[in-house]
Amino acid sequence: MTQLPLALVTGGASGMGLATVERLARDGFEVALVDRNAELTQKESARLRDQGLTVSAHVVDLTDEAAVRALVRGLRPISALVNNAGIFDERKFLDVSNADFRRAYEVNLIAVATLTQESVRTMPDGGRIVNIASRAYLGAKNHPHYVASKAALVGYTRASAMELAPRGILVNAIAPGLIDTPILRALTPERLAAQLALQPTGQAGRPEDIAQAVSFLVSPQTGFITGQVLFVDGGKSLGGTTS
Ligand SMILES: NC(=O)c1ccc[n+]([C@@H]2O[C@H](COP(=O)([O-])OP(=O)(O)OC[C@H]3O[C@@H](n4cnc5c(N)ncnc54)[C@H](O)[C@@H]3O)[C@@H](O)[C@H]2O)c1
DSSP states (O other): OOOOOEEEEETTTSHHHHHHHHHHHHHTOEEEEEESOHHHHHHHHHHHHHTTOOEEEEEOOTTOHHHHHHHHHTSOOOSEEEEOOOOOOOOOGGGOOHHHHHHHHIIIIIHHHHHHHHHHTTOOTTOEEEEEOOGGGGOOSSOHHHHHHHHHHHHHHHHHHHHHGGGTOEEEEEEEOSBOSGGGGGSOHHHHHHHHHTOTTSSOBOHHHHHHHHHHHHSTTOOSOOSOEEEESTTGGGOOOOO
């Protein structure tokens, strides 16, 4: 039997990561689901395996550099890497601490860089990397540390694309708008309503909308796109929301 190509999805136990794990497994990948939430990681990977999908479970805190490098060294080469795990919280501009910045950067940027660096050592030529940034990197209120970390992730995406293009490894980012996942619990009901009001389509996206975009970007048929940011945001990045 031919071996399925291996995809690794971080933050795969919840939200858009979980939808992506399922989608890539249905697309024909063996998927390594990586998350720090042990209970959800075991539960969701078992549920997907019960559906006949090839999914392995790996409980790792991605801010643990040694654990991340050991994870990759314990796997066969990764053909498609989806850096999806991220953290989000709200703080008023004048209340954000250096610790808030460091925490956001540790998960949303530095963990991505560690995992990417370790993965590309063995990634086959023609591999794919997708980084989940955020539409917020263009600018947003009440979470400057998050916005800055995601803007940095877009910069890292572009740098990686330049570095890895000679090997045919394509690196792109997706910038989701408001997507209906558990991460939105960080918003008060008032802030959630304010965010929804900014959606030109009037509604939040679904985790499957992001999984669809990842599926497109990691497909062998998608061969000439690299260093780009794909906005999957119901038009929020268009700017104006008034008539
Ligand atoms: N939901 C939105 O509206 C939205 C919008 C733009 C961008 N994003 C981004 O999308 C990505 C996925 O978010 P989501 O909305 O599906 O959220 P989510 O909270 O449902 O899922 C995030 C997952 O990442 C995992 N995770 C967080 N830190 C980790 C760490 N240090 N090590 C291992 N796993 C860790 C969590 O355990 C969780 O399972 C994030 O990068 C987020 O910033 C979300």
